Amino acid sequence: MTRTLYGLCGEDRERPFSPHVWKIVMALAHKGLDCRFVPLAFTEIPKVEGGATKMVPYLVDGERAVVDSFAIARHLDAAYPDRPTLFAGEGGQATARFVEAFSQTVLHPAIVRIILVDIHDRLAPEDRAYFRKSREAAFGKTLEEVVAAAPAERAAFADKLLPLRYMLKKQPFIGGETPLFADYIVFGALQWARIMSPQPLLEPGDAVSEWFERCLDLHDGLGRAIAPAGLSEAA
Amino acid sequence: MTRTLYGLCGEDRERPFSPHVWKIVMALAHKGLDCRFVPLAFTEIPKVEGGATKMVPYLVDGERAVVDSFAIARHLDAAYPDRPTLFAGEGGQATARFVEAFSQTVLHPAIVRIILVDIHDRLAPEDRAYFRKSREAAFGKTLEEVVAAAPAERAAFADKLLPLRYMLKKQPFIGGETPLFADYIVFGALQWARIMSPQPLLEPGDAVSEWFERCLDLHDGLGRAIAPAGLSEAA
Numbered sequence: 265m266t267r268t269l270y271g272l273c274g275e276d277r278e279r280p281f282s283p284h285v286w287k288i289v290m291a292l293a294h295k296g297l298d299c300r301f302v303p304l305a306f307t308e309i310p311k312v313e314g315g316a317t318k319m320v321p322y323l324v325d326g327e328r329a330v331v332d333s334f335a336i337a338r339h340l341d342a343a344y345p346d347r348p349t350l351f352a353g354e355g356g357q358a359t360a361r362f363v364e365a366f367s368q369t370v371l372h373p374a375i376v377r378i379i380l381v382d383i384h385d386r387l388a389p390e391d392r393a394y395f396r397k398s399r400e401a402a403f404g405k406t407l408e409e410v411v412a413a414a415p416a417e418r419a420a421f422a423d424k425l426l427p428l429r430y431m432l433k434k435q436p437f438i439g440g441e442t443p444l445f446a447d448y449i450v451f452g453a454l455q456w457a458r459i460m461s462p463q464p465l466l467e468p469g470d471a472v473s474e475w476f477e478r479c480l481d482l483h484d485g486l487g488r489a490i491a492p493a494g495l496s497e498a499a
Numbered sequence: 500m501t502r503t504l505y506g507l508c509g510e511d512r513e514r515p516f517s518p519h520v521w522k523i524v525m526a527l528a529h530k531g532l533d534c535r536f537v538p539l540a541f542t543e544i545p546k547v548e549g550g551a552t553k554m555v556p557y558l559v560d561g562e563r564a565v566v567d568s569f570a571i572a573r574h575l576d577a578a579y580p581d582r583p584t585l586f587a588g589e590g591g592q593a594t595a596r597f598v599e600a601f602s603q604t605v606l607h608p609a610i611v612r613i614i615l616v617d618i619h620d621r622l623a624p625e626d627r628a629y630f631r632k633s634r635e636a637a638f639g640k641t642l643e644e645v646v647a648a649a650p651a652e653r654a655a656f657a658d659k660l661l662p663l664r665y666m667l668k669k670q671p672f673i674g675g676e677t678p679l680f681a682d683y684i685v686f687g688a689l690q691w692a693r694i695m696s697p698q699p700l701l702e703p704g705d706a707v708s709e710w711f712e713r714c715l716d717l718h719d720g721l722g723r724a725i726a727p728a729g730l731s732e733a734a
Contacts, residue, residue: 353588358675360590362598365666431600440593 266300270312270322273303274386274460279490281386281459283372283452284333285321286487290448291337293483295347299323305388306395333452334364337445350445363438363446370424371453375465378414378421380407382461382493414463421465425472432471436478443482451479455487462494501535505547505557508538509621509695514725516621516694518607518687519568520556521722525683526572528718530582534558540623541630568687569599572680585680598673598681605659606688610700613649613656615642617696617728649698656700660707667706671713678717686714690722697729 269292271285280289280303292299304312309320316322316329323329323336330339338357341350351357384395384407396407403410428450431438438446454476457465466473480488504527506520515524515538527534539547544555551557551564558564558571565574573592576585586592619630619642631642638645663685666673673681689711692700701708715723 349590351588352590352593353586355584355587355591355674355679355681356589356594358587358591358670358679359594359598359673359681361669361675362601362662362666362673362681363594365664365669366597366601366662369661369665426604427597427601429600430604431597434596434600435593438594438597439590440596444590444593446590446594446597 266324266326267298268300268302268324270302270304270309270317270320270324272309272320273305273388274383274391275388276386277303279386279459281383281456282320283456286452286455287333287445287448288321288323288336289486290451290479290483291340291350291445293486294350294443294445294448295340295344297340297344297347306391307388333449334361352439352444356439356444356446360444360446360449364449366427367449367453371450374417374421374424375453375457377410377417378463378465379411379457379461381411382463386460386493418463418465422467422470425466425470428475429471432475436475443479447479451476451487458492459490460493462492501559501561502533503535503537503559505537505539505544505552505555505559507555508540508623509618509626510623511621512538514621514694516618516691517555518691521687521690522568522680522683523556523558523571525686525714525718525721526575526585526680528721529585529678529680529683530575530579532575532579532582541626542623568684569596587674587679591674591679591681595679595681595684599684601662602684602688606685609652609656609659610688610692612645612652613698613700614646614692614696616646617698621695621728653698653700657702657705660701660705663710664706667710671710678714682714686711686722693727694725695728697727 269285269288271280272282273280280286280301304320310318312322313324317331319331321333321336322331323339325339325343328339330336337350351360380399384392387395400406435441437443438450454465466476504520504523506515507517508515515521515536539555545553547557548559552566554566556568556571557566558574560574560578563574565571572585586595615634619627622630635641670676672678673685689700701711
């Protein structure tokens with residue numbers, strides 16, 4: 265069966281960076297499913313498969329096409345029930361929606377206010393004008409004005425992770441002893457920052473940092489295979 | 500079988516108020532289990548069953564005695580597997596730990612800074628000195644100094660509920676279509692405030708307020724049977 269995942273890349277097409285696509289990259293590995301990965305610039309997305317999607321991740325799995333990371337995770341668990349589960353039951357699936365909501369309303373707004381210009385500078389040249397125009401319209405200010413508050417956002421970021429830090433006193437993953445899709449949801453947000461910005465968000469030795477390192481180690485170091493921004497990447 | 504739940508009360512012994520005990524009151528109803536409820540003042544807890552516990556909720560279930568709300572919920576699901584589940588699978592149980600962590604690190608600290616004096620004023624007379632001394636030592640300031648920031652905390656409270664509000668666009672309960680223990684965790688925090696303080700925390704018409712009303716309706720209006728502070732209670 266042919267399986268294709270469409271995701272986002274910047275100027276360096278070897279560095280997928282979308283937080284939502286990373287959730288699915290990890291989910292596919294969790295289930296042990298091979299997949300062809302197709303990196304796209306933002307402005308290439310509408311041209312894929314005859315305009316089939318406006319968003320990524322977009323998974324074409326044989327006859328099925330699924331958009332939206334949570335919908336794709338549900339599809340993978342339903343279509344491959346004999347593979348390791350992503351939710352470990354209906355309660356796990358429902359409660360993962362709360363983790364998703366935490367990531368979207370607490371982590372993403374903070375991260376984007378820190379790394380917005382770093383993202384812009386790493387996009388494909390043809391994406392930069394689109395990105396600047398759409399994000400400046402959404403924020404009502406220039407990209408540079410948004411990240412003027414980045415030092416304050418970085419100083420406040422450790423406190424946003426309090427729920428995760430508190431939970432990690434009880435268990436090593438949101439999924440318990442082993443990771444579930446809920447872990448990949450939060451991992452995706454932090455991996456997005458790791459790949460697109462040299463600004464450190466996690467403090468070494470913090471329980472959240474140790475959890476993130478465990479996630480980077482999963483599935484033969486799949487997340488670690490992409491070097492953090494500012495190291496191997498071209499400046 | 501004899502089943503006894505020890506919980507907290509204030510001067511009015513008919514008004515149990517502990518957020519953690521409310522989780523278990525709801526959990527017992529969820530599972531359809533009868534239980535004798537024993538209300539205690541803070542200073543009565545060490546005298547129970549020959550000094551068996553320093554904390555409530557404390558459940559004595561036949562031969563088993565269990566302390567700590569999460570441990571009690573796990574016990575109930577394990578001991579009564581044929582009754583409605585509180586976790587709906589291992590993933591639901593693990594991920595409920597994240598909801599618990601969110602409630603403990605985001606909601607509880609905000610709520611206590613708003614209602615601390617309201618709690619004090621509703622305690623049994625013999626509890627008030629203990630409460631003032633222990634809480635003032637923990638905060639490093641007087642109860643009255645803590646709640647001087649209550650108006651600002653109240654103004655900021657709606658934003659603390661963002662993850663729940665965002666999730667409620669997808670499903671009516673944290674448990675999905677029906678409530679699970681994860682719902683009772685957050686319900687407990689808000690019920691604590693509802694019973695011990697006349698200060699409103701939720702805005703009418705907000706999705707979180709509507710979810711809380713749905714929780715108050717559960718199990719034949721079990722949570723609603725205790726009137727909110729300032730209404731039927733003696734001033």
